[in-house]
Amino acid sequence: MILPEPIQKLITALSRLPGIGPKTASRLAFYLLHAPEDLSQDLAAALDGLKSRITYCQTCFNITTAGRIECEICASPAREASLICVVEEPLDVLALERTGGYEGRYHVLHGTLSPIEGIGPEDLRIRELIECVRLGGIKEVILATNPSMEGAYTAAYLRQQLQPLGVRMTRLARGLPVGGDLEYADQNTLLKALFGRQDM
Numbered sequence: 001m002i003l004p005e006p007i008q009k010l011i012t013a014l015s016r017l018p019g020i021g022p023k024t025a026s027r028l029a030f031y032l033l034h035a036p037e038d039l040s041q042d043l044a045a046a047l048d049g050l051k052s053r054i055t056y057c058q059t060c061f062n063i064t065t066a067g068r069i070e071c072e073i074c075a076s077p078a079r080e081a082s083l084i085c086v087v088e089e090p091l092d093v094l095a096l097e098r099t100g101g102y103e104g105r106y107h108v109l110h111g112t113l114s115p116i117e118g119i120g121p122e123d124l125r126i127r128e129l130i131e132c133v134r135l136g137g138i139k140e141v142i143l144a145t146n147p148s149m150e151g152a153y154t155a156a157y158l159r160q161q162l163q164p165l166g167v168r169m170t171r172l173a174r175g176l177p178v179g180g181d182l183e184y185a186d187q188n189t190l191l192k193a194l195f196g197r198q199d200m
């Protein structure tokens, strides 16, 4: 069966998304075709300029609205500025924020070190983290990289780099599924891991 071009184009585009195979893409495309017009319009409006309307916080490198220098967390006087939680991705910030139990700030690395894939410290926001700690005023750095091999390797590297600066470093408590991502941990598990964090 040859599909009309507009729907074929949509199926092809949807198929490029992670976790969406050709069957799911076709189902979504046909769903949109029959759904009320405003759904397609809302989707198109949300996608239009998505990248140009998002920028990175100059302090923690979390995502924020274009035009802002700092994200809302860094800009908030209610957040404890002497406590930094180091995470791999903006989605991890979201996961920790959802627990409602963290009052410090973040630092987003944008990945993990991976010698196999050739990802070194200069490819991540590591220099900025070290600089931030070096400037002083930081009492504790929570190394909250994912409990994966790369996450553990990255945390060990950061520990080595930050140790000479004399800052307290902690790691989330065990109990998070090994190999899993913070974003997939349920809120209670994540909250327990946060409150039970240990010095390293």
Ligand SMILES: [Zn+2]
Pocket: 057, 058, 059, 060, 061, 062, 070, 071, 072, 073, 074, 075
């Ligand atoms: Zn920020």
